[in-house]
Amino acid sequence: MADLSEDTAVKVATDAAQNFVDTFYPTLNNQKARGNITSFYLKPTLASPQRPDITLNGNVVSDPSEVQKIFETQIPKAQYEVQSFDCQVINPNYNVGLDDAALGPEKDGKKMSIVVMVSGGVKYAKGGADEETRDEGRGFTETFVLVPNQEAHGPKAPRGLKKWLIQSQNFRLVL
Amino acid sequence: MKGDSVIITASSEDIAQIQKLDKFSFAGSVLSIQACDPPSPQAKESGEKEPTVSQAAQEAKDRFRAILAARYDANLKLLNLSALALDAGLRQMGVFDGSTTTSKVFPAMMVVCDSLFKSPQEKRDAIVSVSLADNELADVSAVTTLAQTFPDLKNLDLSGNKFTDIKNLNAWRWKFRHLENLVLTGNPIESQPTLKDELLRRYPNLQIVNGVTLRSPEEIAAAKAIAEATQSPIPIAGPDFRDVSQVGENFIRQFLPLYDNDRSALLGTFYDSQSVYSLSLNLTSPRSHEHSVPIAPWTSYIKYSRNLTKLTHLGARMSRQHKGSQAIQQVWSALPPSRHPELESHADKYLIECHPIPGLTDPSGQSARGVDGLIITMHGEFEDQIETATEKSLRSFSRTFILGPGAPGGPPIRVVSDMLTLRAWAPLALPQISSISPETQSTNDPEQQKREAITMQLVEKTGMTPYYANLCLTETGWDIEQAFIAFTANKDKLPADAFMPGVAR
Numbered sequence: 001m002a003d004l005s006e007d008t009a010v011k012v013a014t015d016a017a018q019n020f021v022d023t024f025y026p027t028l029n030n031q032k033a034r035g036n037i038t039s040f041y042l043k044p045t046l047a048s049p050q051r052p053d054i055t056l057n058g059n060v061v062s063d064p065s066e067v068q069k070i071f072e073t074q075i076p077k078a079q080y081e082v083q084s085f086d087c088q089v090i091n092p093n094y095n096v097g098l099d100d101a102a103l104g105p106e107k108d109g110k111k112m113s114i115v116v117m118v119s120g121g122v123k124y125a126k127g128g129a130d131e132e133t134r135d136e137g138r139g140f141t142e143t144f145v146l147v148p149n150q151e152a153h154g155p156k157a158p159r160g161l162k163k164w165l166i167q168s169q170n171f172r173l174v175l
Numbered sequence: 176m177k178g179d180s181v182i183i184t185a186s187s188e189d190i191a192q193i194q195k196l197d198k199f200s201f202a203g204s205v206l207s208i209q210a211c212d213p214p215s216p217q218a219k220e221s222g223e224k225e226p227t228v229s230q231a232a233q234e235a236k237d238r239f240r241a242i243l244a245a246r247y248d249a250n251l252k253l254l255n256l257s258a259l260a261l262d263a264g265l266r267q268m269g270v271f272d273g274s275t276t277t278s279k280v281f282p283a284m285m286v287v288c289d290s291l292f293k294s295p296q297e298k299r300d301a302i303v304s305v306s307l308a309d310n311e312l313a314d315v316s317a318v319t320t321l322a323q324t325f326p327d328l329k330n331l332d333l334s335g336n337k338f339t340d341i342k343n344l345n346a347w348r349w350k351f352r353h354l355e356n357l358v359l360t361g362n363p364i365e366s367q368p369t370l371k372d373e374l375l376r377r378y379p380n381l382q383i384v385n386g387v388t389l390r391s392p393e394e395i396a397a398a399k400a401i402a403e404a405t406q407s408p409i410p411i412a413g414p415d416f417r418d419v420s421q422v423g424e425n426f427i428r429q430f431l432p433l434y435d436n437d438r439s440a441l442l443g444t445f446y447d448s449q450s451v452y453s454l455s456l457n458l459t460s461p462r463s464h465e466h467s468v469p470i471a472p473w474t475s476y477i478k479y480s481r482n483l484t485k486l487t488h489l490g491a492r493m494s495r496q497h498k499g500s501q502a503i504q505q506v507w508s509a510l511p512p513s514r515h516p517e518l519e520s521h522a523d524k525y526l527i528e529c530h531p532i533p534g535l536t537d538p539s540g541q542s543a544r545g546v547d548g549l550i551i552t553m554h555g556e557f558e559d560q561i562e563t564a565t566e567k568s569l570r571s572f573s574r575t576f577i578l579g580p581g582a583p584g585g586p587p588i589r590v591v592s593d594m595l596t597l598r599a600w601a602p603l604a605l606p607q608i609s610s611i612s613p614e615t616q617s618t619n620d621p622e623q624q625k626r627e628a629i630t631m632q633l634v635e636k637t638g639m640t641p642y643y644a645n646l647c648l649t650e651t652g653w654d655i656e657q658a659f660i661a662f663t664a665n666k667d668k669l670p671a672d673a674f675m676p677g678v679a680r
Contacts, residue, residue: 058412084457
């Protein structure tokens with residue numbers, strides 16, 4: 001089997017990153033969609049017990065459901081805007097949690113781990129409607145590691161599943 | 176903005192760029208873009224008709240200089256521009272006499288003012304107060320350029336004018352972010368009951384209105400802290416730095432000075448043929464009204480930017496990531512030299528976080544399931560070091576590194592991935608210690624509350640600021656005794672701002 005070529009790797013990684021920022025932030029921005037937040041994260045299984053590593057403003061969040069809860073209960077309204085993002089392939093053959101039979105290389109870029117760094121702005125609305133906000137917005141940087149969603153890559157995989165999931169997330173307000 | 180026209184100020188390089196938009200259609204209208212008379216000294220260099228014009232201009236400039244010099248009090252650092260209409264010199268030039276030149280004289284005077292200083296810092300040092308008293312002003316439109324020339328004024332006297340409503344001051348709504356003292360006595364507006372509240376809202380550092388102290392610097396600082404905290408629904412905690420055997424810490428300590436001083440040595444120490452580097456620019460990042468320093472041009476960086484919101488073609492996406500020390504060296508040698516603040520003495524200029532990640536390629540080829548490494552995200556600032564530049568070019572950055580074990584025969588620790596993103600400089604949002612504001616104490620997290628209590632104990636014991644106490648505790652695993660030992664050992668190396676004001680060290 002031919003190895004993963006450089007252009008396939010870049011194409012698949014940048015498409016994955018693009019698709020990720022295009023779906024993740026709108027989910028945070030839309031209060032009705034926030035119930036889907038956990039679907040963006042890697043799910044620990046018995047075979048692959050690894051949990052996603054999440055840090056928001058220096059606070060370690062133990063579980064994706066906690067992230068969802070923070071957004072549902074602490075953040076009345078938020079508007080995240082992606083102003084810049086970049087990504088790189090970390091490992092073309094990410095084998096964490098795979099069966100021995102599945103450890104070989106793969107040429108379509110389906111087994112990569114990808115680092116994505118986003119720079120943007122966010123406006124948080126306050127609870128009170130009468131509150132006059134300066135509304136300058138704050139700046140943030142957020143770094144993700146995306147890894148393949150095994151459930152979406154098998155031969156019997158159901159359609160519509162996310163192909164990449166968050167293995168690591170680090171969010172910081174920088175302004 | 177005047178009628179359908181917008182007047183903007185731009186550097187000569189930018190003007191050439193902006194002029195390319197001349198005759199473009201926008202929102203149904205055709206734009207007409209013209210360069211106005213540049214009020215800069217460079218104007219003299221070009222054009223043959225210049226001598227006669229610049230002779231008159233030079234004369235006017237000299238007269239302005241004489242007038243300004245007579246009105247400057249170096250002891251008080253005060254530029255007294257009161258009662259300009261009574262100034263014999265200015266009357267000759269037609270300031271505020273109702274003629275058509277009125278609107279031009281004040282801005283021209285400001286331009287001359289500007290030209291007297293080599294840098295904004297010099298200007299800030301020379302002039303902290305301006306008086307525009309007794310100028311018959313009904314609004315600030317004729318004098319609005321004061322805010323461009325003296326954005327950092329601390330004291331402003333507008334007494335004895337004709338302001339009737341706060342709206343008359345709207346052109347300065349977002350200006351003068353450092354204003355501490357404002358005088359509006361002798362204006363009809365003076366009697367408005369809501370005036371003071373509105374002014375305090377507009378000017379975050381305003382303390383004194385019409386000679387009455389309305390709030391102290393401490394109250395301002397506390398209000399800011401509350402505002403900051405409430406603006407982030409997710410509390411801003413200190414850095415989460417989960418290192419393994421100090422690999423991350425050692426890397427950062429070596430990386431910063433080497434990147435500034437010897438990029439080839441840095442590449443030899445931590446990068447190999449598989450390391451990947453890319454750079455992306457965020458040209459629309461939010462900025463703070465309070466710290467609106469000019470943005471240094473991005474010319475040297477822009478051609479390398481891999482901002483994927485802009486860069487959509489695969490070819491460009493491929494060519495703007497750089498694999499291997501040699502390719503990275505080429506880019507780094509083309510980027511301007513840099514100066515990062517020293518990590519030990521300027522810890523408050525950085526936020527650096529780190530945690531382990533699994534599943535990196537094993538460069539020795541032994542483990543098919545990969546090896547563990549670290550992901551480090553660093554936020555901070557640096558300055559370009561360009562000898563010819565007169566102004567500082569501070570930039571804010573975030574940089575993510577993925578570190579893993581090196582290949583046999585190569586560096587023991589290697590950079591797998593190095594991603595840099597740059598944005599216009601703005602001060603870093605530093606962790607808020609909630610004990611200074613009652614509002615943020617309502618955190619539900621008992622762990623957080625416990626940490627805050629320990630932080631305050633250490634603050635009392637050492638006299639360090641809560642921020643430094645937090646740093647110290649974070650590094651010692653939140654053990655107050657260990658933290659105190661670490662403090663005692665490092666006390667002499669801590670910068671002055673690590674301590675609460677008035678604490679004897």
